[in-house]
Amino acid sequence: MAASRLPLLILGIALAAGAMQACAAPAAARPVCRGPAGWDAACLRARYAGPSAGWPAPSIDPGIAWTEWTAVPPPSSPPLAWTAANAGQAELAADVARPDIVALGQTLFFDSRLSRKGQVSCASCHLPQRAFTDGLPLAVGEDRLMGRRRSTPLYAAPFAPRLFWDGRAATLKEQVQGPIHDSREMNHDAAGAVARLRDTDPYPARFLRAFGPAPASRPPVDADRMARSLAAYVATLRPERTRFDDFIAGGADALDDTELLGMHLFRTQARCMNCHHGALLTDHRFHNIGLSFYGRRNQDLGRFEVTRDPADLGAFRTPSLRNVSRAGPWMHNGLFADLKGLLRMYNAGMGRDAAPANPPDPYAPRKSPHIRPLDLSADDIDALLAFMKVL
Numbered sequence: 001m002a003a004s005r006l007p008l009l010i011l012g013i014a015l016a017a018g019a020m021q022a023c024a025a026p027a028a029a030r031p032v033c034r035g036p037a038g039w040d041a042a043c044l045r046a047r048y049a050g051p052s053a054g055w056p057a058p059s060i061d062p063g064i065a066w067t068e069w070t071a072v073p074p075p076s077s078p079p080l081a082w083t084a085a086n087a088g089q090a091e092l093a094a095d096v097a098r099p100d101i102v103a104l105g106q107t108l109f110f111d112s113r114l115s116r117k118g119q120v121s122c123a124s125c126h127l128p129q130r131a132f133t134d135g136l137p138l139a140v141g142e143d144r145l146m147g148r149r150r151s152t153p154l155y156a157a158p159f160a161p162r163l164f165w166d167g168r169a170a171t172l173k174e175q176v177q178g179p180i181h182d183s184r185e186m187n188h189d190a191a192g193a194v195a196r197l198r199d200t201d202p203y204p205a206r207f208l209r210a211f212g213p214a215p216a217s218r219p220p221v222d223a224d225r226m227a228r229s230l231a232a233y234v235a236t237l238r239p240e241r242t243r244f245d246d247f248i249a250g251g252a253d254a255l256d257d258t259e260l261l262g263m264h265l266f267r268t269q270a271r272c273m274n275c276h277h278g279a280l281l282t283d284h285r286f287h288n289i290g291l292s293f294y295g296r297r298n299q300d301l302g303r304f305e306v307t308r309d310p311a312d313l314g315a316f317r318t319p320s321l322r323n324v325s326r327a328g329p330w331m332h333n334g335l336f337a338d339l340k341g342l343l344r345m346y347n348a349g350m351g352r353d354a355a356p357a358n359p360p361d362p363y364a365p366r367k368s369p370h371i372r373p374l375d376l377s378a379d380d381i382d383a384l385l386a387f388m389k390v391l
């Protein structure tokens with residue numbers, strides 16, 4: 001008796017949940033500032049005129065802790081909320097406040113002597129004018145060896161609790177040592193790079209000025225100091241100021257009607273705020289938005305390759321969207337050469353997951369529940385695109 005009632009009970013709960021959703025639906029179907037004739041630009045302008053606290057509520061799924069868009073913290077600000085949690089970050093926070101260390105890091109960033117054959121610098125793959133990416137779908141290192149992923153834009157790096165598309169590095173200092181060693185990037189070892197810098201003017205003097213004499217007769221140039229300066233420089237990188245900053249600072253008039261509509265859609269019907277929020281338009285978290293190419297030639301399981309947790313299959317870190325129009329081609333694998341194509345894919349809810357296999361495949365990635373078809377019109381997509389370009 002009890003056993004036969006259980007499925008009914010579950011059915012009842014399911015129906016009740018369905019009814020609740022049905023109740024919520026009409027509210028969602030009545031969008032702000034949209035009448036029978038379409039979007040009302042003056043209405044949108046009025047709704048976004050004041051401080052963000054008075055703006056229309058964004059569409060956020062239950063359980064997501066989102067934060068409002070804000071100004072980007074200045075370069076001198078100590079990087080991050082996570083400073084206290086990690087002893088290494090206290091060192092970084094002190095280093096960014098020392099101009100000699102940051103300037104040394106900048107010089108190193110642009111110096112191809114860090115690579116074995118002197119062919120590539122950090123800036124070969126992280127060009128300042130391209131939001132610190134390189135314009136290629138997959139990064140190309142020394143001897144033109146292809147990497148597996150696209151160069152990450154660096155604006156989120158000062159604030160991200162974990163680095164790389166898959167979060168495999170915990171600190172900037174740990175991260176910057178990666179490319180020097182990587183055979184597909186700079187193909188060097190820290191000792192080799194350090195030995196070269198010791199023999200190269202003006203590095204010994206600049207290391208000495210930045211860090212002071214090394215303890216116990218060690219030379220002033222060493223691998224730890226090299227990594228510290230590079231990390232300090234990267235921690236001071238900030239996106240170029242745009243009209244989006246003027247908008248955040250309190251003026252809907254900083255955006256034209258199309259951009260304003262795109263901004264509104266981004267926050268509401270297009271659901272982008274679920275992941276692209278906060279000062280850098282990223283939650284710094286990992287999501288599978290359906291680009292893992294599971295079982296295909298370019299398969300990349302992302303965060304799972306680091307954690308081996310099936311929940312992380314195909315998940316990549318949400319990138320910052322600041323200055324995003326300069327950062328293409330987009331996504332961890334440079335899949336989209338054109339932003340409009342990317343927006344059309346979001347509109348379609350991205351690709352479909354593989355059909356459930358029999359027996360079930362425990363390693364088949366499952367797309368994030370926050371990625372869904374959006375029902376945006378062609379004009380809506382154009383508006384979103386216009387908004388992407390002011391970011």
Ligand code: HEC
Nearest residue numbers: 122125139140141149150151152157163164165176179185
């Ligand atoms: C051959 C191209 C190449 C070179 C050279 C290179 N990088 Fe990168 N960089 C990449 C790629 C590709 C990624 C993303 C890799 C991944 O996530 O698996 C990346 C990621 C990063 C990140 C992580 C950003 C984030 O938010 O996760 C930082 C920081 C970074 N690089 C700094 C540097 C520094 C500093 C140097 C020089 C010491 C350097 N890179 C040299 C290609 C390169």
Ligand code: HEC
Nearest residue numbers: 270272274275287291316317318319330331332346368370
């Ligand atoms: C579930 C979280 C989530 C939602 C919702 C979401 N994104 Fe993303 N976005 C991501 C992740 C994760 C990536 C990186 C995925 C990858 O490379 O495989 C990404 C990448 C991007 C990129 C590429 C940036 C770059 O430098 O490569 C753009 C542009 C973008 N998203 C725009 C949007 C827009 C516009 C919306 C709303 C229509 C949106 N996103 C909704 C998580 C999300």
